[in-house]
Amino acid sequence: xxxxxxxxxxxxxxxxxxxxxxxxxxxxxxxxxxxxxxxxxxxxxxxxxxxxxxxxxxxxxxxxxxxxxxxxxxxxxxxxxxxxxxxxxxxxxxxxxxxxxxxxxxxxxxxxxxxxxxxxxxxxxxxxxxxxxxxxxxxxxxxxxxxxxxxxxxxxxxxxxxxxxxxxxxxxxxxxxxxxxxxxxxxxxxxxxxxxxxxxxxxxxxxxxxxxxxxxxxxxxxxxxxxxxxxxxxxxxxxxxxxxxxxxxxxxxxxxxxxxxxxxxxxxxxxxxxxxxxxxxxxxxxxxxxxxxxxxxxxxxxxxxxxxxxxxxxxxxxxxxxxxxxxxxxx
Numbered sequence: 001x002x003x004x005x006x007x008x009x010x011x012x013x014x015x016x017x018x019x020x021x022x023x024x025x026x027x028x029x030x031x032x033x034x035x036x037x038x039x040x041x042x043x044x045x046x047x048x049x050x051x052x053x054x055x056x057x058x059x060x061x062x063x064x065x066x067x068x069x070x071x072x073x074x075x076x077x078x079x080x081x082x083x084x085x086x087x088x089x090x091x092x093x094x095x096x097x098x099x100x101x102x103x104x105x106x107x108x109x110x111x112x113x114x115x116x117x118x119x120x121x122x123x124x125x126x127x128x129x130x131x132x133x134x135x136x137x138x139x140x141x142x143x144x145x146x147x148x149x150x151x152x153x154x155x156x157x158x159x160x161x162x163x164x165x166x167x168x169x170x171x172x173x174x175x176x177x178x179x180x181x182x183x184x185x186x187x188x189x190x191x192x193x194x195x196x197x198x199x200x201x202x203x204x205x206x207x208x209x210x211x212x213x214x215x216x217x218x219x220x221x222x223x224x225x226x227x228x229x230x231x232x233x234x235x236x237x238x239x240x241x242x243x244x245x246x247x248x249x250x251x252x253x254x255x256x257x258x259x260x261x262x263x264x265x266x267x268x269x270x271x272x273x274x275x276x277x278x279x280x281x282x283x284x285x286x287x288x289x290x291x292x293x294x295x296x297x298x299x300x301x302x303x304x305x306x307x308x309x310x311x312x313x314x315x316x317x318x319x320x321x322x323x324x325x326x327x328x329x330x331x
Contacts, residue, residue, distance in 0.1 A: 032064075033060075033061060033064060033065055033066035034064060034065050034066065034238075034241050034244070035065075035066045035067075035068065036060075036065055036066070036067050036068070036088055036238075036241065036245065037067075037068045037070060037086060037087075037088070038051075038067055038068070038069050038070070038086070038088045038089065038090045038228075039069075039070050039071075039072055039077055039080055039081055039086035039088070039089050039090065039091070040069055040070070040071055040072070040077070040089070040090040040091045041071065041072065041073070041074060041077055041091040041171065042071035042072065042073065042171075042172065043071075043172075043191075043267075044171065044172065044175070044191050044192040044195055045091060045171055045191075045192075046091070046113070046114045046189070046190065046191070046226050047090050047091025047226065048071065048091075048267075049114075049191065049256075049267055049291075050090075050113065050249060050252045050253065050256070051067075051069040051090065052266045052267060052269065053252045053255060053256055053263055053266055053267070054067065054069075054248055054249070054252045055067075055069070056266050057251075057252070057255060059248045059251050059252050059255075060248050062248075062251075063244040063245075063247050063248045063251075064244050065241065065244055065245065065248060067248070069090065070086065073170050073171075074091075074141060074143050074144050074170065074171060075143050075170075077089065077091055078096060078143070081107075081229075082100050082103075082105050082107075084231055087230055087231045087233070087234035088228065088229070088230045088231075088234060088245075089228065089229050089230070090113075090228050091226060092109060092226065092227050092228055092229035093144065093145035093146070093225065093226050094109060094112075094145070094224050094225055094226070094227070094303060094306050094307075095145040095148055095149070095306065095307075095310045095315060095316065096145050097109045097229050097320070097324055098306075098307050098310060098316050098320035098324060099310075099315065099316060099320075101320040101321055101323070101324045102316060102317055102318050102319075102320055105231075106231060106232035106233070106323070107229055107230065107231055107232065107324065108229060108230060108231075108232055108235055108296075108323060108324055108325070108326045109224075109227055109228075109229045109296045109303065109324055109325060109326060110227065110228045110229055110230055110235075110242060110245070110246070110295075110296060110326045111227050111228055111246050111249070111293065111294060111295050111296055111326070112224045112225070112226075112227040112292060112293065112294045112295075112296065112299055113226055113227045113228065113249060113253070113291065113292070113293055114225055114226045114227070114289065114290045114291055114292060115222060115223045115224060115225050115290035115292045116146075116149055116210070116223035116224075116225035116226075116290065116306075117189055117190060117210065117225075117287075117288045117289070117290050118146045118147075118149060118150045118153070118187065118188070118189045118208070118210075119187070119188060119189065119193055119205050119206070119208065119288075120133070120138070120150070120185050120186070120187050120205070120206045120208070121178055121185065121186050121188065121193070121196065121203045121204060121205055121206070122184060122185040122186070122203070122204055122206065123178075123181060123200075123202070123203050123204065124184055124185070127184060127185060127206070128206075129157070129206065129207075130154045130157050130159045130206055130208065131157065131158055131159045133159065133164055133184065133185055134159065134160055134163035134164065135163055135165070136164070136165065136184040136185065137164075137165040137166075137167055137183045137184050137185075138164050138165065138166055138167065138183055138184060138185045138186065138187055139166075139167045139169055139173075139174060139177035139178075139182065139183035139185070139186045139187070140166050140167070140168065140169070140174070140186070140187040140188075141168070141169060141170060141171045141174060141187075141188075142166050142168040143168070144171065145225075145315075146187075146189050146225075147187055148310065148313070148315050149223075149225070149306075149309070150187050150208070151313055151315075152309045152310075152312065152313050153208045153209070153210055153213055153214075154208070155313065156209075156213040156216075156217070157208070157209060157213070167182075167183050171188075171192065174186055174187075174188045174192055174196075175188070175192055175195060175196045175199070178196050178200065178203060179196070179199060179200060185206070190282060190288050190289050190290075191267065191268070191279060191282060191289075193205075193288065194275075194278045194279055194281075194282045194288075195268070195271065195275050195278070195279075197278060198271075198272075198274040198275045198277070198278040199274075199275075210223075217305075217309070218302070218305040218308075220301070220302050220305065222292070222299060222302045223290075223302065223306065224292075224294075224296075224299045224302050224303050224306055225290070225306075227296070228245065228249065230242075232323065235326070235328065239328055239329060240329075242326075242328065242329070243329065243330055243331050246293075246295065246330070249293055250293045253291050253293045256283055256291070257283065257286070257291070260279075260280045260281075260283035260284050261276075261280050263279075263280075263283060264276040264277070264279035264280040264283065267279055295326070295330060296325045296326045296327075297325060297326060297327045300325050300327075303324075303325055307319060307320055
């Protein structure tokens with residue numbers, strides 16, 4: 001009996017010792033990682049698309065980083081990023097960066113994650129074009145730059161957007177407005193549109209002619225829209241981490257493109273099988289998703305075109321400075 005007890009105690013001591021060693025190694029490894037706190041929109045949103053993949057695949061750790069993603073609503077995100085409460089933003093809409101700059105907030109767009117796509121859905125038969133929405137109510141997250149870009153595209157099609165009666169709501173509420181038919185139309189983007197379509201296959205999308213209008217106005221088909229940005233002071237102090245941060249997101253995007261089904265289960269973790277299937281197809285097509293990870297300096301001309309669009313509808317009161325386009329080291 002004593003021999004058995006001694007053996008058991010020895011085994012327990014060995015297990016405890018091994019666990020302590022593993023914990024020590026894990027702690028040492030964690031201490032060696034550069035910590036970055038990044039504010040992002042909560043789901044469903046593009047800013048919340050890659051973070052679960054980064055954490056599940058530990059891509060931040062593989063690139064020497066320990067990223068803490070903090071989810072916020074669009075209004076809270078803007079306030080907390082612009083104030084400097086968060087130095088790095090992972091739901092950085094390009095026009096918001098431009099507006100912050102002209103208001104005196106020194107920020108820079110490090111790299112692009114997604115090109116622009118936005119849509120308007122309706123189940124009302126009398127609404128066939130964007131212009132038909134004049135005098136009607138439209139649910140939208142008006143505080144987002146996706147809506148601002150939609151405003152620009154609607155005007156290219158001859159619509160007077162001042163005649164839209166906008167019902168403002170946070171992005172998570174847009175799907176609910178469409179499902180409950182609480183507004184004539186709803187303006188949204190991915191992945192919200194895919195989640196909605198999975199629940200309501202019969203809802204119609206109005207054609208914004210995004211590619212045609214943009215190419216006619218700018219000569220390009222690329223529309224940088226949302227990426228990662230940081231305060232200039234943070235960039236000065238942490239410039240050596242930026243290539244690692246870019247590599248983390250780039251690898252996440254590549255993993256998503258290569259593993260769409262697994263990615264969908266991480267991205268739509270609370271969704272049903274139909275939603276996960278829809279996200280899988282969204283990733284495979286990438287036409288509405290627009291996942292396009294590129295350094296800001298590599299799409300500088302396109303960024304200036306987006307700024308010009310913002311100025312043309314008086315969203316931007318003046319031209320943002322060139323410092324908003326990151327041109328620092330890439331390695």
